[in-house]
Amino acid sequence: MWLHLNFNFGFNSSFVRKSLKKLPLTVASLALIAGFNTVNASQDGLGPKITIPESSGEKCILPSSEMRRQHPDLLKHDRIQTLREGVRAKVDGSQLDGSLKQCVNCHATKDESNKFVRIDNDQHFCVSCHKYAAVSIDCFQCHRDIPEGDGEFHALTNHKDANYGNITPGTSSLTSKDIANVAPEVISDDN
Amino acid sequence: MTINIENEKKDAMTTTVESSRRNFIFGSVAAAGLTVAPGMMLYQTANARSLSEKATSKVRWGMLVDTTKDVDWNKCVDACNTEHGLGNESKSRNDQKTQYIRVVDVKNKGTGYSMSLPVMCQHCEKPPCVDVCPTGASMKRPDGIVLVDRHRCIGCRYCMMACPYKARSFVHEVLSDQKENTPRGKGCVESCNMCVNRIDNGQEPACVEASDGAIVFGDLNNPESAISKILAKHGGKQIRADLKLNPGVHYQGI
Numbered sequence: 001m002w003l004h005l006n007f008n009f010g011f012n013s014s015f016v017r018k019s020l021k022k023l024p025l026t027v028a029s030l031a032l033i034a035g036f037n038t039v040n041a042s043q044d045g046l047g048p049k050i051t052i053p054e055s056s057g058e059k060c061i062l063p064s065s066e067m068r069r070q071h072p073d074l075l076k077h078d079r080i081q082t083l084r085e086g087v088r089a090k091v092d093g094s095q096l097d098g099s100l101k102q103c104v105n106c107h108a109t110k111d112e113s114n115k116f117v118r119i120d121n122d123q124h125f126c127v128s129c130h131k132y133a134a135v136s137i138d139c140f141q142c143h144r145d146i147p148e149g150d151g152e153f154h155a156l157t158n159h160k161d162a163n164y165g166n167i168t169p170g171t172s173s174l175t176s177k178d179i180a181n182v183a184p185e186v187i188s189d190d191n
Numbered sequence: 192m193t194i195n196i197e198n199e200k201k202d203a204m205t206t207t208v209e210s211s212r213r214n215f216i217f218g219s220v221a222a223a224g225l226t227v228a229p230g231m232m233l234y235q236t237a238n239a240r241s242l243s244e245k246a247t248s249k250v251r252w253g254m255l256v257d258t259t260k261d262v263d264w265n266k267c268v269d270a271c272n273t274e275h276g277l278g279n280e281s282k283s284r285n286d287q288k289t290q291y292i293r294v295v296d297v298k299n300k301g302t303g304y305s306m307s308l309p310v311m312c313q314h315c316e317k318p319p320c321v322d323v324c325p326t327g328a329s330m331k332r333p334d335g336i337v338l339v340d341r342h343r344c345i346g347c348r349y350c351m352m353a354c355p356y357k358a359r360s361f362v363h364e365v366l367s368d369q370k371e372n373t374p375r376g377k378g379c380v381e382s383c384n385m386c387v388n389r390i391d392n393g394q395e396p397a398c399v400e401a402s403d404g405a406i407v408f409g410d411l412n413n414p415e416s417a418i419s420k421i422l423a424k425h426g427g428k429q430i431r432a433d434l435k436l437n438p439g440v441h442y443q444g445i
Contacts, residue, residue: 083340086246086332088391093242101371118367142341142376144369 050132053109053125060106061097074098075139100139105147116146242391251316251335252385252439253411254396255418255427256309259444260405264294264309270401271311274386276370280363289360289375291383292398308445309398309406312337312358312383313430313438320350320359329380335411335439338384346378355431356438358382411439 060067061074078098081087089095095102107125108116117123119140122131130137240246271291272278280288291311298305318337320329328343329350339350339359351359359382366376372388375381386396394400399408409418418441421427427441 079342083338083342084330084332086240086334086387086391087243088388089242091241091243104371141365142369142374142379144371144374145367148371 048132050129052128053107053123055107055125071103075100075103100143104143104145108147119145246332246334246336246391248333248335249412251411252390253314253335253409253418253441254385254399254439255407255421255441255443257405257407257443258306258308260403262403262405264292264307266401266403267309267398267406268292268294270397271383274370274389274397275373275375276368279366279368282364287361287363289362289381291360291381293357306444308442310356310358310430311398311440312354312385313356313436313440314383314385316437316439318436319353319355323349323353325349332387336385336387336390337382338387339379339381341374341376341379341381344379346380348380350380354382355434355436 062070075098078096079100082096082099087096090097109123109125111117111121111123119127122128124145126137126140240250268290275291277289277291292309293311294307295310296305296307314335314337315331316335318329318331321331321337323329325347326343326345328340328345329337330340331337346361348361351357351361359380361380362375362377364377369375373384386394386398389396395408399406407418407421409416411419411422413419414423422441425443427443428445429438429441430445432438
């Protein structure tokens with residue numbers, strides 16, 4: 001659109017007058033498009049951005065990059081060990097790498113009312129990423145999705161005061177309603 | 192690759208942890224079977240297994256139910272429900288709801304004598320439910336505990352048909368708020384697992400704890416265990432022993 005404006009500027013034609021008349025609207029819509037882009041695309045390019053909730057533990061069993069790839073294998077390996085063979089811990093007594101219970105205890109997220117969010121909530125740690133990746137998991141049809149009790153009795157659940165009440169642009173949990181709240185003019189700009 | 196590294200670490204640390212656990216167990220045995228802490232009874236006197244070791248067939252877990260004792264078996268059922276988070280079905284009919292322990296009332300019409308006994312999974316040595324399972328979900332651990340691997344269960348309910356003790360239930364509806372130690376959900380068959388998570392952690396099953404001594408739990412393979420001694424001295428009966436499944440649950444007074 002800028003190209004069109006520059007090209008026509010010297011000709012003083014009705015088209016330019018018309019365009020200039022429309023300039024405030026053009027600038028406004030450009031600003032809106034720019035704003036909308038921050039909602040829908042990350043700065044480095046492709047696709048929407050995702051915000052992964054913080055965990056409460058000091059560190060995970062593997063670096064995040066490896067956990068993203070390997071966590072299904074770890075879970076599957078240790079579930080066979082635990083259920084079928086009865087192995088409940090590592091030799092040093094610590095939790096197995098693939099203990100879903102421990103995953104949940106560390107990665108449970110709380111909402112603004114300081115309650116753990118359940119699996120049907122987009123703020124749930126597992127859901128936040130799996131919804132983004134469109135990979136459905138059925139672990140929590142059987143497994144408990146939040147820590148038992150208030151979670152403070154667990155070894156690694158010293159939760160930071162994470163507040164997910166204010167949805168920020170770039171969060172995976174944005175609904176169409178949220179987007180409308182961020183940039184309500186976009187809808188009316190179609191006229 | 193990561194898993195291999197972990198195994199190497201495990202080997203390096205095996206000795207120290209094992210010895211400390213053994214000391215703990217043997218040291219406490221000197222206290223002659225006293226309850227060490229609420230809910231924690233030391234029953235393992237031989238073949239003690241560390242949490243990091245596989246279950247072995249050196250041990251065979253069993254239970255001995257004394258029906259002559261005046262015990263309200265519903266206390267055991269309640270303890271079981273609490274332990275495993277049962278009874279949270281909202282849409283199922285009563286006859287569909289899961290029970291790990293059923294209280295069965297029997298009456299001799301001739302004499303009028305009546306009694307009741309708890310019937311749970313009998314943890315057979317040769318479990319028919321395992322024989323018929325098409326996916327290997329119904330399984331027996333080497334230490335004699337029969338349980339369902341829900342990761343493999345497809346909900347065909349063949350095991351429910353095969354079980355002569357009617358011990359298994361099927362979950363008919365979507366569940367939420369399960370206990371973290373007992374994952375359970377729609378489409379899977381389930382039954383008493385002898386509180387396998389508690390046993391692995393050195394505790395007795397929940398029903399045993401709630402039974403005021405009417406149920407004895409222990410290692411049937413160890414002649415020195417309390418359950419073996421009682422069975423050797425006073426005997427016990429298995430339900431439908433004629434089926435030759437050799438259940439791990441024994442009864443007295445039936």
